[in-house]
Amino acid sequence: MNGWVIFWLAIIAFVALVWANSRGTQRWPGFDGFQAIVAPKAGDSAHGLYKILVVSVLIVAGIFIFGYAKLDKAETLAWFGDFVGGVIGPVLTFLTFVGLLVTIILQQNANREARAEAAKAEQAFEKQLSSQKRESFESTFFQMLTLHNTIVTSIDIRRSDIKLGDIKGRDCFKFFSQILRAKFEQDKELGLTDRDAIRIAYSAFWIEWQQDLGHYFRYLYNVIRFIDEANVRARYMKLLRAQLSDFELVIMFYNCQTEQGAKLGKYAEQYAMFDNLPKHLLYSPTHAGLMHGSAFDETLLPQQAVYG
Numbered sequence: 001m002n003g004w005v006i007f008w009l010a011i012i013a014f015v016a017l018v019w020a021n022s023r024g025t026q027r028w029p030g031f032d033g034f035q036a037i038v039a040p041k042a043g044d045s046a047h048g049l050y051k052i053l054v055v056s057v058l059i060v061a062g063i064f065i066f067g068y069a070k071l072d073k074a075e076t077l078a079w080f081g082d083f084v085g086g087v088i089g090p091v092l093t094f095l096t097f098v099g100l101l102v103t104i105i106l107q108q109n110a111n112r113e114a115r116a117e118a119a120k121a122e123q124a125f126e127k128q129l130s131s132q133k134r135e136s137f138e139s140t141f142f143q144m145l146t147l148h149n150t151i152v153t154s155i156d157i158r159r160s161d162i163k164l165g166d167i168k169g170r171d172c173f174k175f176f177s178q179i180l181r182a183k184f185e186q187d188k189e190l191g192l193t194d195r196d197a198i199r200i201a202y203s204a205f206w207i208e209w210q211q212d213l214g215h216y217f218r219y220l221y222n223v224i225r226f227i228d229e230a231n232v233r234a235r236y237m238k239l240l241r242a243q244l245s246d247f248e249l250v251i252m253f254y255n256c257q258t259e260q261g262a263k264l265g266k267y268a269e270q271y272a273m274f275d276n277l278p279k280h281l282l283y284s285p286t287h288a289g290l291m292h293g294s295a296f297d298e299t300l301l302p303q304q305a306v307y308g
Contacts, residue, residue: 137230144223145243151219152248155212172212173247180205180254181283194284198257206260217255217264224267237271249277257290265291272298 157167157175167175183201192200206213227236244252253274256265268274269292277296279288294300 141227141236141239144226145240148219148223148243151216155216157212170245170248173245173251176205176209176213177247177250177281179209180251184283194287195257195290198254198283198287198290199259202254202258206258213251217252217261220252221264221267224264224271224273228267228270237273241271241273241276244273244276246276246278246281249274250281253277253282253287253291265295269295272296272300 153169155169155172157172159166180201183204184197187197187200188194190197223240224237227240230236252261252264252268255261256268272294274291274296275298279285279296282288288296292300
């Protein structure tokens, strides 16, 4: 058969294979065997490459044997040399190309595995870093809670009447609430609106008791802000709310109605700070309406505030 005919038949066969492969996901003939060499399931290509080496040696040996069988005359020695050079040379070149191709594919597989391992290592590092941040946050948070309780217990009210005795700690807030209520009711009798009466009464109350409550509210505000700046808020805000007594919440509620407590009021509505506040302790049933319902009911909070 003419050599050009064989060449063009090979080209047509190659084009047909390319076209067939582009029409679907079916693999080319022999691909599974090639994949078993360059990407074996056991992860070791030595066995497959050894097979290629054996086949190559057999091909070369077969060519030598075939050529040697033709050496019946001395003048055919030159022909044998040309035969070996013309056949084995391209064969070895082809095998070199195959070896290079296999090397490239093996390197690609190695790079892919290296990237996968690097991604896993990065994920593990991020998880570890996140865990460390959480531990650091929790450590600081619980230290702040401890200090907050220390501030509360350090508050004391010394009364001139020895029989009444001194008031200390959280009991002071019930006393504060009684004083603030009395001032509110006095101002309310002047015909003021509830909001104005609250602000005037609280202003007078604050002047009298700022020395005891100033540090308390400054620190409480910073604890809430610290939680707000964290990625996970709901659990820790609930823990903080659990630390506040009923009368602490009452004083905090009326503090939020003043200009100085406006920032604290925003946090109160954002995190339902008065969810545990008994509304009957407020000085009027209508006072709950002075703030958004989310300040008293956690279910009214935006989704990101509850689970953020």
